[in-house]
Amino acid sequence: MDRLFVIGRDEVPARFEVLPGEALRLTFVKLPGLSVPVETEVLLAQCGCEVDVAGLYLCEGDDRFSLKLNLRHEAGECRSRQLFKGMASGNARALFDGRVYVAHGAQKTVALQENHSLLLDAAASVESRPQLEIYADDVECSHGATVGSLDAQQQFYMQSRGIPREEALRLQKISFLSPVLERLPESLVNEVVSRL
Amino acid sequence: MDNLLEIRNLHASVGDKEILKGIDLVICRGEVHAVMGPNGAGKSTLSAVLTGRPDLVVTQGSILYDGRDLLAMQPEERAWAGIFLSFQYPVEIPGVSITAFMKAAVNARRRASGLEELKPAEFLRLLKEKMAFVGMKPDFASRAVNEGFSGGEKKRNEIFQMAMLDPQFAILDETDSGLDVDALKIVASGVNALRSPEKSAIVITHYKRLLDYIVPDVVHVLKDGRIVKTGDRSLVEQIDRQGYEGLDG
Numbered sequence: 001m002d003r004l005f006v007i008g009r010d011e012v013p014a015r016f017e018v019l020p021g022e023a024l025r026l027t028f029v030k031l032p033g034l035s036v037p038v039e040t041e042v043l044l045a046q047c048g049c050e051v052d053v054a055g056l057y058l059c060e061g062d063d064r065f066s067l068k069l070n071l072r073h074e075a076g077e078c079r080s081r082q083l084f085k086g087m088a089s090g091n092a093r094a095l096f097d098g099r100v101y102v103a104h105g106a107q108k109t110v111a112l113q114e115n116h117s118l119l120l121d122a123a124a125s126v127e128s129r130p131q132l133e134i135y136a137d138d139v140e141c142s143h144g145a146t147v148g149s150l151d152a153q154q155q156f157y158m159q160s161r162g163i164p165r166e167e168a169l170r171l172q173k174i175s176f177l178s179p180v181l182e183r184l185p186e187s188l189v190n191e192v193v194s195r196l
Numbered sequence: 197m198d199n200l201l202e203i204r205n206l207h208a209s210v211g212d213k214e215i216l217k218g219i220d221l222v223i224c225r226g227e228v229h230a231v232m233g234p235n236g237a238g239k240s241t242l243s244a245v246l247t248g249r250p251d252l253v254v255t256q257g258s259i260l261y262d263g264r265d266l267l268a269m270q271p272e273e274r275a276w277a278g279i280f281l282s283f284q285y286p287v288e289i290p291g292v293s294i295t296a297f298m299k300a301a302v303n304a305r306r307r308a309s310g311l312e313e314l315k316p317a318e319f320l321r322l323l324k325e326k327m328a329f330v331g332m333k334p335d336f337a338s339r340a341v342n343e344g345f346s347g348g349e350k351k352r353n354e355i356f357q358m359a360m361l362d363p364q365f366a367i368l369d370e371t372d373s374g375l376d377v378d379a380l381k382i383v384a385s386g387v388n389a390l391r392s393p394e395k396s397a398i399v400i401t402h403y404k405r406l407l408d409y410i411v412p413d414v415v416h417v418l419k420d421g422r423i424v425k426t427g428d429r430s431l432v433e434q435i436d437r438q439g440y441e442g443l444d445g
Contacts, residue, residue, distance in 0.1 A: 152250070157287040160247050161301040161357060162275030162308070171292050171300065178291025178340075 001025065006188070007057075008034045015041045018049040018078070027183045028055030030065055032092075032195050039068040044078040054083045056180040058195060059092035059124070066095040071111070073102040076136070079110040085180050087173065089120035097129045100143070104135040113143040118150065118176055170196050198224045199260075200365060200396045201246075206257035208245050214255070215241040217421035223365075223414075226393040230407055230432065231400045233418035234440050239400045240284055242418070243369045246398075247281045248274055261365070275301075276308035278364030282354040282371045289341040294353070297341045298323065298360050305361065326359040330386055347374035355386040366390065366397040372406035384409030404436040417443050 001022050005012050007030040018024045026042070042051055051071075059065050071080055080100070088094045096115045117126035128145040150172045158168035173196045174181070181189050199222055206219040215238045223229055233239055244252050246259070248271040259266040261277060269277065289297065302322070303313040314322065327336055330352050342350050351371050358366055371383055387397065387410050399410055407415075407429070415431040416423045417440065425431065425443050435443070 151287075153287050154289055156249055156271060157283065157289070158297075158300075159271035160275055160281055160283075161297070161361065162272050162305040163297075163300045164272050164304055165270070167300055167304065171289070171297070175289050175291040175340075181291070 003027070004184070004188075005029070006031070007036060007038055012038055012040050014039070015043060016051075017043045017045060018051045020046050020048045022049075024049075024051045025183070026051065026053045027180070028053075028057075028067070029184065029188065029192065030055070030057035030059075030067075031192070032058040032060040032063060035062070035064040037066045037068070039070075041070040041072065042080070043072050043074065044080065045072075045074040047075045047077045049075070049078040051079075052081045054180050054183055056084070056177050056192070057086045057094055057096075058192070059086070059088040059094045061090045061092060063088075063090075063092040063094070065093070066097065068097040070099045070101065071113075073100070073106045073109045073111060075103075076105065076107040076109060078106070080112070082113040082115075083179060084115045085177050086115070086117040086126055087120060087176070088117070088124035088126045090124055091121075092124045093127075094125070095127045095129070096145075097131075098143075099131045099133060100141065102132075102134040102136050102139055102141065106136045107138040109136060109139040109141065111139070111141045115143075115145045116176075117145075117147045118173070119147055120149070200225045200262060201266075202258075202260040204258045204260075206245065206259065207255045208241060209253050209255055210241070210251060215252075215421055216245065219257070219418075219421075219423060221416065221423065223396050223398070225396055226391075227413045228391065228397045228399060228410065230412035230415045231398055231418055232402065232415065232432070232435055232440075235402075237418040238421045239418055240369055241421075243281055243284075243367045243398070243400060246274075246367055247271055247279060272304065273308075275361070276305050280358050280361055280363035280366045282351070282358060282366065282368045284369040284371075284373065286342050286345075286350040286354055288343045288345075290343045292341050293338050294341055295323065295337045298357065301357070302360060322360065326356055329359050329389070330356045331382055332356060348376065348379040351375055351383060352379060355383050358390065359386060362390070364395050366395070367400070368397065368410075369400045370402070371399075372401055372403065380406065381409065404432050407432050419443065 002025045004027045086094050100111045102109050115128045130143040130145050132141050155168050201223040203219050203221040206216050208216040415427050417425040
């Protein structure tokens with residue numbers, strides 16, 4: 001089941017409970033020009049559940065954004081995957097606070113978490129707080145976080161083909177966001193791209 | 197004016213290190229020049245200076261391209277003026293399709309020349325024609341630029357882009373490295389098909405192999421940031437027999 005939340009337009013529930021066999025996909029989109037904290041919990045309380053969570057957050061100007069996601073593996077043999085991509089420009093601040101909890105006895109858990117951010121201006125800030133809390137021993141868990149700026153080689157490559165700098169920057173942002181953009185309906189992709 | 201490119205006393209550095217130490221090179225319209233030389237001679241630096249890579253600093257000298265001061269132009273302005281570099285190490289751009297990338301490139305150049313953007317159908321026709329020209333499969337257009345491409349595919353993609361952009365002046369920076377003979381022939385026939393009395397090219401290579409297929413009019417040997425010898429194509433044979441030792445002018 002696919003569920004999409006555009007933050008500020010759609011109410012984000014305080015908790016999602018994943019059911020076996022439904023292969024839940026959650027996608028969160030935060031457009032620029034909005035300051036809001038988001039906090040939610042994803043619960044895997046029965047064996048054999050799967051959840052795939054992704055999101056993108058675009059922060060500009062004086063935006064203040066935080067996403068606190070508490071993903072709880074209470075039962076064994078469940079899989080979770082998280083991918084969050086963030087961008088901050090101007091004086092914006094963005095925080096990703098992602099906790100993965102694996103309960104005692106939740107064996108054979110697979111939990112993957114990634115958070116990548118692009119920092120577009122020196123005055124902007126992005127913070128990533130990935131946390132793994134694991135009380136079972138037979139699990140596969142990983143998390144990765146990066147904060148980077150736009151790649152100078154990509155930029156030069158595009159400019160050398162005649163793509164003006166501004167347009168090259170926009171294509172690079174699309175490139176960065178593409179793993180999440182692929183999950184969105186076309187109208188929302190267009191809206192996101194028009195705001196880059 | 198017959199000179200398309202005039203490089204005079206060019207010195208260029210990366211950081212504190214001077215790489216090019218006084219290059220003089222004139223290329224006339226219609227000519228293909230080969231630049232050969234050992235590793236670290238400055239061959240790729242020369243191509244980077246010509247295309248405006250931002251980490252290089254020109255400390256002395258000048259470059260005139262088609263009568264214009266090339267060093268005052270941004271990389272994209274150089275592309276609009278008809279300069280194209282086939283990269284030694286093409287860059288991957290995940291999430292951006294070849295189609296989107298080329299549409300942006302082709303239309304930017306058309307806008308800069310005061311032309312209207314191509315209509316989608318016209319663009320697709322051009323894309324298909326040039327894909328066929330370099331022997332690319334139909335799924336190529338929707339793949340992300342260079343992502344997961346083999347070495348040969350990346351080089352072929354460079355030649356595809358060259359065909360799409362139809363440059364007046366092409367620089368091939370070790371386009372032959374990592375290519376098998378079949379891929380080399382495709383690349384060479386792509387380049388040869390673009391030869392004309394108005395167009396020029398620099399072919400940078402270590403080896404004779406590519407120059408068997410793209411026959412140069414003039415051959416230069418670059419060593420330690422200077423052109424130490426210039427000759428006709430017989431120089432290629434000489435280098436192939438003797439190497440670069442003893443070629444110090």
